[in-house]
Amino acid sequence: xxxxxxxxGITTFAYLLCALLYLSGxxxxxxxxxxxxxxxxAAALAVQMxxxxxxxxxxxxxxxxxxxxxxxxxxxxxxxxAIMLIYLIMExxxxxxxxxxxxxxxxxxxxxxxxxxTGVNSKIQPLLPALKSNWLIAHVVTCFIGYAAFAVSFGISxxxxxxxxxxxxxGSAHPxxxxxxxxxxxxxxxxxxxxxxxSLGIITGSVWADLAWGTYWSWDPKETWSLITWLIYAAxxxxxxxxxxxxxxxxxxxxxxxxxxxxxxxxxxxxxxGLHSYANTK
Amino acid sequence: xxxKGFWQGIYQKLASxxxxxxxxxxxxxxxxxxxxxxxxxxxxxLQRHYxxxxxxxxxxxxxxxxxxxxxxxxxxxxxxxxxxxCTIERLPKTLKVLRRHEEQVDPQKLAKCTLNCQFTxxxxxxxxxxxxxxxxxxxxxxxxxxxxxxxxxxxxEKGRWSPLMVYVVHLSVLLVLCGALIGSIFGFxxxxxxxxxxxxxxxxxxxxxxxxxxxxxxxCDKFDVSYYDNGMPREFRSDLTLxxxxxxxxxxxxxxxxxxxxxxxxxxxxxxxAILKDxxxxxxxxxxxxxxxxLAPFREWVDIPGTRNRAQIIRFEEDFRRLGxxxxxxxxxxxxxxxxxxxxxxxxxxGNTIENYHVKxxxxxxxxxxxLQVKQDxxxxxxxxxxxxxxxxxxxxxxxxxxxxWVWAAADVxxxxxxxxxxxxxxxNEISFEQEFNRLCDRLQAEFGQAVGGSRL
Numbered sequence: 006x007x008x009x010x011x012x013x014g015i016t017t018f019a020y021l022l023c024a025l026l027y028l029s030g031x032x033x034x035x036x037x038x039x040x041x042x043x044x045x046x047a048a049a050l051a052v053q054m055x056x057x058x059x060x061x062x063x064x065x066x067x068x069x070x071x072x073x074x075x076x077x078x079x080x081x082x083x084x085x086x087a088i089m090l091i092y093l094i095m096e097x098x099x100x101x102x103x104x105x106x107x108x109x110x111x112x113x114x115x116x117x118x119x120x121x122x123t124g125v126n127s128k129i130q131p132l133l134p135a136l137k138s139n140w141l142i143a144h145v146v147t148c149f150i151g152y153a154a155f156a157v158s159f160g161i162s163x164x165x166x167x168x169x170x171x172x173x174x175x176g177s178a179h180p181x182x183x184x185x186x187x188x189x190x191x192x193x194x195x196x197x198x199x200x201x202x203x204s205l206g207i208i209t210g211s212v213w214a215d216l217a218w219g220t221y222w223s224w225d226p227k228e229t230w231s232l233i234t235w236l237i238y239a240a241x242x243x244x245x246x247x248x249x250x251x252x253x254x255x256x257x258x259x260x261x262x263x264x265x266x267x268x269x270x271x272x273x274x275x276x277x278x279g280l281h282s283y284a285n286t287k
Numbered sequence: 288x289x290x291k292g293f294w295q296g297i298y299q300k301l302a303s304x305x306x307x308x309x310x311x312x313x314x315x316x317x318x319x320x321x322x323x324x325x326x327x328x329x330x331x332x333l334q335r336h337y338x339x340x341x342x343x344x345x346x347x348x349x350x351x352x353x354x355x356x357x358x359x360x361x362x363x364x365x366x367x368x369x370x371x372x373c374t375i376e377r378l379p380k381t382l383k384v385l386r387r388h389e390e391q392v393d394p395q396k397l398a399k400c401t402l403n404c405q406f407t408x409x410x411x412x413x414x415x416x417x418x419x420x421x422x423x424x425x426x427x428x429x430x431x432x433x434x435x436x437x438x439x440x441x442x443x444e445k446g447r448w449s450p451l452m453v454y455v456v457h458l459s460v461l462l463v464l465c466g467a468l469i470g471s472i473f474g475f476x477x478x479x480x481x482x483x484x485x486x487x488x489x490x491x492x493x494x495x496x497x498x499x500x501x502x503x504x505x506x507c508d509k510f511d512v513s514y515y516d517n518g519m520p521r522e523f524r525s526d527l528t529l530x531x532x533x534x535x536x537x538x539x540x541x542x543x544x545x546x547x548x549x550x551x552x553x554x555x556x557x558x559x560x561a562i563l564k565d566x567x568x569x570x571x572x573x574x575x576x577x578x579x580x581x582l583a584p585f586r587e588w589v590d591i592p593g594t595r596n597r598a599q600i601i602r603f604e605e606d607f608r609r610l611g612x613x614x615x616x617x618x619x620x621x622x623x624x625x626x627x628x629x630x631x632x633x634x635x636x637x638g639n640t641i642e643n644y645h646v647k648x649x650x651x652x653x654x655x656x657x658x659l660q661v662k663q664d665x666x667x668x669x670x671x672x673x674x675x676x677x678x679x680x681x682x683x684x685x686x687x688x689x690x691x692x693w694v695w696a697a698a699d700v701x702x703x704x705x706x707x708x709x710x711x712x713x714x715x716n717e718i719s720f721e722q723e724f725n726r727l728c729d730r731l732q733a734e735f736g737q738a739v740g741g742s743r744l
Contacts, residue, residue: 098719130519133519134522134523134542134543134544137544190717194685194716194718194719197681197684197685201678201681201682204678204681205678208677213544215667216544216545217543217544219555219557219660219662221670224321224354226322229321233315233319236311236312236314237311237315240307240312243308244308247307248305248308265315277322277323
């Protein structure tokens with residue numbers, strides 16, 4: 006009998022394999038290996054999709070019946086899925102395969118953390134009354150598409166910063182990696198995409214909070230940190246368009262922005278607490 | 288004159304994009320402080336956790352209620368001013384650029400664009416022009432013709448209006464903040480506890496000790512909690528009836544995530560609890576061993592049967608110091624000064640003594656109440672409008688860029704064929720435009736023959 010946990014277990018290792026294939030492709034400068042990375046990534050994405058749908062179905066079998074987006078485990082699984090999906094779409098559009106190392110690695114890390122950490126409960130739990138709303142799906146999906154785009158942008162920024170600092174030493178460009186101008190341009194598009202979805206995520210959360218608690222903004226730590234993240238990326242977009250910032254400085258702002266994303270996601274839950282459901286998973 | 292210079296200086300500062308970036312980062316940094324420092328602490332909490340010097344610092348800068356302090360609001364005001372001034376400065380320029388349509392195409396200038404390409408076609412000019420126009424309108428869009436006497440020229444554009452979307456986003460931020468301001472001035476937020484079977488019209492306002500009387504009453508007919516089989520709560524439900532001038536005007540169930548609105552006022556299922564209705568008390572006289580039983584309604588003096596003494600229950604807590612439900616019972620001996628103590632309700636505790644009585648609670652009857660969040664917010668529609676505008680603005684900024692394509696073609700002097708030059712430019716998303724441009728060039732090349740020059744990146 007195939008269960009969602011088997012499918013998601015396969016996904017975890019498929020993402021690891023995918024990251025290794027991309028990495029070997031870059032190291033050995035072989036385009037074919039990277040192509041296999043793409044194939045593995047796409048296959049893992051499909052298996053994971055099946056796993057998520059199966060888990061949804063299983064929750065109905067138990068009698069709880071809710072979308073698998075309700076606790077830390079389920080949000081991590083969805084985050085991994087969204088990162089890989091956004092990356093593969095970007096790969097298809099930019100025709101740049103070598104950028105896959107970081108997204109595949111992040112997807113693997115998210116899945117591994119969800120599966121192997123003792124602090125993450127993978128059981129299907131019923132929904133608290135406050136979470137019983139269609140806004141749950143809209144809010145979580147939009148937020149995590151935003152987070153995933155920022156994760157991809159973070160990977161590009163890391164690559165940019167390291168390549169920029171090594172440019173003077175090595176001199177020769179890597180034949181399979183995009184040049185710095187292209188990296189900067191792809192990064193900007195990714196941040197703008199993430200910014201759109203983060204805004205959507207904050208807005209859906211806000212509309213939902215108004216429906217559940219009668220206040221669309223209450224300076225809850227999670228809300229505030231999502232606003233901080235939004236402000237950092239807003240600063241990045243304005244610095245780039247209005248002040249002409251390019252390259253390294255934009256990459257560093259994106260790295261700081263992703264730090265804020267991580268804090269909004271994990272730090273607030275484990276260090277600050279608040280209204281959000283997986284704040285007290287332990 | 289100096290005064291004017293001063294104001295002009297401020298205006299100039301407010302118009303600078305540097306200020307925008309600085310304000311974003313300062314707002315982010317101060318918001319971080321507000322999440323690290325617990326918000327809404329009272330005087331007593333501060334005294335318990337911080338030293339005198341720290342308390343002075345916290346209260347001076349309002350760090351325990353940071354988001355409502357004057358200086359945080361001042362930062363937001365600066366952001367608004369910056370946004371308005373930047374719009375006043377830039378919008379006319381953007382509109383001017385949008386209104387300007389070029390009258391001619393200069394092939395020399397085309398060659399200087401980052402994306403440009405030149406071909407020669409073996410076909411005569413008429414036929415080349417016809418094919419060129421059909422390919423471009425198929426691949427890119429309609430060509431606005433700017434032909435000269437001896438040459439074909441034209442411009443095709445997409446997303447001409449997309450630079451305006453930034454202003455939509457800026458307007459949306461102002462709308463949201465205006466909506467929030469209107470809500471905080473003309474609206475209210477509060478709380479009401481309604482006992483099952485009772486009707487209440489008073490709302491306790493948030494952040495003040497004042498109450499507010501609604502023009503109607505809210506009656507709770509029933510409050511109910513249902514549970515999942517693992518003990519987690521499944522649903523909180525209040526059956527409410529609204530009564531106006533003695534008439535029932537609305538009957539509705541209220542659940543979490545499903546508020547009820549009447550007369551511009553919205554009710555939310557927020558909490559629940561119970562108060563004590565009455566308790567059956569057994570007193571054992573520790574001297575004589577005589578046992579007295581009686582029913583004591585909450586907060587009413589009752590005579591202890593067979594004595595000249597009286598008793599009253601004055602307080603009740605569902606979980607007193609984690610020992611379970613408990614109440615305070617007062618006993619007045621022969622009309623004297625009353626003495627009282629906390630009495631544990633579920634446990635026959637040896638400390639359950641008052642005067643010379645041992646107290647045991649035989650049965651306690653509770654009355655459930657539902658806790659309702661109540662609010663009126665006349666500014667919320669502006670906030671929703673702002674949200675919608677923000678999404679439209681950011682969405683279209685991402686998905687639509689202003690892409691422009693120039694075409695020029697003329698007979699090659701002294702030869703049979705035709706010279707073609709094209710060039711392109713975009714305000715954003717260069718990589719995708721490059722691909723589009725390259726695709727167009729490849730198709731033209733296949734149609735007309737070898738490219739003779741250009742820069743396609």
